[in-house]
Amino acid sequence: MNKQILEITNRIIERSKATRSAYLAKIDAAKSETVHRASLSCGNLAHGFAACGKEDKNTLKGVNHSDIAIVSAYNDMLSAHQPYETYPEIIKAAVKETGGIAQFAGGVPAMCDGVTQGQPGMDLSLMSRDVIAMSTAVGLSHNMFDGALMLGICDKIVPGLLIASMTFGHLPTVFVPAGPMPSGLPNKEKARVRQSYAKGEVGEEELLEAESASYHSAGTCTFFGTANSNQLVVEVMGLHLPGASFIAPNTPLREELTKAAARQATRLTQQSGNYQPIGRMIDERSIVNAIVALLATGGSTNLTMHIIAFAKAAGIIINFQDFNDISDAVPLLTRIYPNGHADINQFQEAGGMALLFKELIAAGLVHEDVETICGKGLSKYTQKPVLDEAGQLKWVDSVDVSGDPEVITTVSKPFKEDGGMKVLKGNLGISVLKTSSLREGSTIVEAPAVVFEDQHELQTAFDAGELEKDFVAVVRFQGPKARGMPELHKLTPPLGVLQDKGFKVALVTDGRMSGASGKVPAAIHLCPEALDGGLIAKVQTGDIVSVNGETGQLILKVDEAELAKRETAKFQVNGHHQGMGRELFGFMRRNLSSADTGACSLFDNED
Structure with a gap:
């Protein structure tokens, strides 16, 4: 063993x-x-x-x-x-x-x-x-x-x-x-069409055709x-x-x-x-x-x-x-x-x-x-x-040798020496970073923060051409208690486009990313979340944030004295708790534990 x-x-x-x-x-x-x-x-x-x-x-x-x-x-x-x-x-x-x-x-x-x-x-x-x-x-x-x-x-x-x-x-x-x-449309081709849509190169008809050929x-x-x-x-x-x-x-x-x-x-x-x-x-x-x-x-x-x-x-x-x-x-x-x-x-x-x-x-x-x-x-x-x-x-x-060594390899010749998941820690808290599908050289990003409180705000900024630079997208108030911790997979195409242009980009969030995500370095499941006293609620656009998948550090590079002076951002509900059944789940949302304890509402009040 x-x-x-x-x-x-x-x-x-x-x-x-x-x-x-x-x-x-x-x-x-x-x-x-x-x-x-x-x-x-x-x-x-x-x-x-x-x-x-x-x-x-x-x-x-x-x-x-x-x-x-x-x-x-x-x-x-x-x-x-x-x-x-x-x-x-x-x-x-x-x-x-x-x-x-x-x-x-x-x-x-x-x-x-x-x-x-x-x-x-x-x-x-x-x-x-x-x-x-x-x-x-x-x-x-x-x-x-x-x-x-x-x-x-x-x-x-x-x-x-x-x-x-x-x-x-x-x-x-x-x-x-x-x-x-x-198997339908290859996943790589599907991702390419999604990015082309994000860049405005193809329309909704072509996008729907690609998605339908993939999920068919x-x-x-x-x-x-x-x-x-x-x-x-x-x-x-x-x-x-x-x-x-x-x-x-x-x-x-x-x-x-x-x-x-x-x-x-x-x-x-x-x-x-x-x-x-x-x-x-x-x-x-x-x-x-x-x-x-x-x-x-x-x-x-x-x-x-x-x-x-x-x-x-x-x-x-x-x-x-x-x-x-x-x-x-x-x-x-x-x-x-x-x-x-x-x-x-x-x-x-x-x-x-x-x-x-x-x-x-x-x-x-x-x-x-x-x-x-x-x-x-x-x-x-x-x-x-x-x-x-x-x-x-x-x-x-079964077979003893892989039928395709580009898909399944051996312990003696692994694709990567580790399992491709890193826990990041620092003054921002603790989060998870999936490194197995990151490109070489993209595991470390240190850049100014651009703060968003909704994933759609990032898309709007991307469409307006405001994100043509190195930056760390900080998307907060997405945690269990704030929003029920939605996945933010819609962020992948615009961030991927910027990455392909040569910009160093990363994501820090108290929300989740899809199991299908991975190309963009994403410090996700951040604890404590913004609504639960997390320092992410004090980050301001322009602050330097370091996401390091090699050393396992997640650091907001702002002086402690400066942070002590700052107001904590307030969660703006803005209708996020109403509609599509969300109003029925307030009791559960309030009782969800932190992501590092399972983001679960079922065990907190047990006898």
Whole structure:
């Protein structure tokens, strides 16, 4: 085992002793030696199976067979979740073959950051994660269920489902993916058209044509943003079947994997004799494995907050420094857009998850002996799923050598010696900088600040030609308590244009950037945020700001005496808390914790 990874794991275990112990005691108290519905009164149980057919009612009246909950993020507007339309019937039939019953326990909302980027609805994006967790909890609260299947893909959906799953940690739980859409317009070409639009070289018709050629069918977007990072993290934690993450939707292999996942959930219940609750299966080592894989592939910075949040739901305390130190120990092994030109399908073709597991295990970068839904050890995940000549699902040995060394490389010849994520610290606070996709020479920017309090102000200044210079864009009052921490991906094209012109530009914000961002150095998730006493609220246009991805420093170069005299900027709501449903989320927005503690509203007031 890699010495640094082991030391970090041990410090997390030590840090989490009290909270983890209390958590395990909680889920042990919630487990049942028989089916959970046995604790219900006759009236309760009658309500629980009133809509079932006669055969299913007879099964549920007994105490020998499991009832598996289905929780789904299906909707048919969003491409990633549209394939889930047919899953419940497939799952119910597969579970019935085992003698059990599957019931649809509840649906959860699924919003797409791709649809809401730069729109008022984006202010709800991060908070939707906590809504998803609570919605899942409502569905599972009936205590009818002995296990669960979680159907979710994208940005906040999987983290929300994970928070709820850890909260109901006494239940065995399997996550069921749906897979990426076929490759469309290459991501590099899409980015080029976006920048051309930002420069006024092409119009909306050409831009929409390019976007439509990129996002063109059912399935997950093919770049390596938060959605695909979620799938990778869940598989590395052993919550997917081996190799299930990136199999295309609406294919025979995808359907057989869905059936197999349903059957596997029944094998983990108390009634199976092989009880494996998710809260005990996922431990500190599993969380470290997730961070290692995220960093080794240059995954989404959104997961820094999400992993902290769902780990906390399991009594495990993670912080930004853990990410920084693991990044120092882990080499970058993949080049997937925005960290390269390839998409997730090309990653899959080059060897995919099975090859990645082989590299990480061989180098001692992950804890191989963790528990998974398939039993003890990650070695099973070095195999890939296929259908034999009879159409039966099986797992076979995968390749030992990358099918495309420009997409997946080896630990001995990494694309980068570290995992490409740096925690920046200084008088401005603490933030995260993704370095894996930065161009050489762009990791250090020291320049005058240009202060904005809304991302649209930056676009206006760009359109007016006011940003043709070296500068650090300081976009504040975007943090959890101020705005709900929207993503600021719309800033990427104008800043990218200026960077291509030779200007040294960087971004400092208490908001987020998309998992698809990376070309422009961006110190994001800044804590404390402007509305929470952060020094970013005292920055003035013209102040020198130093963003240093080499030394890990984030410094406002203004004399302390001068700063002491300055007024703190006041947050101007300007309608940002009204419209598009934002007025309903004030209670949650006010209770969101800082980004470095997960930007979560669910744990602050717990008993």
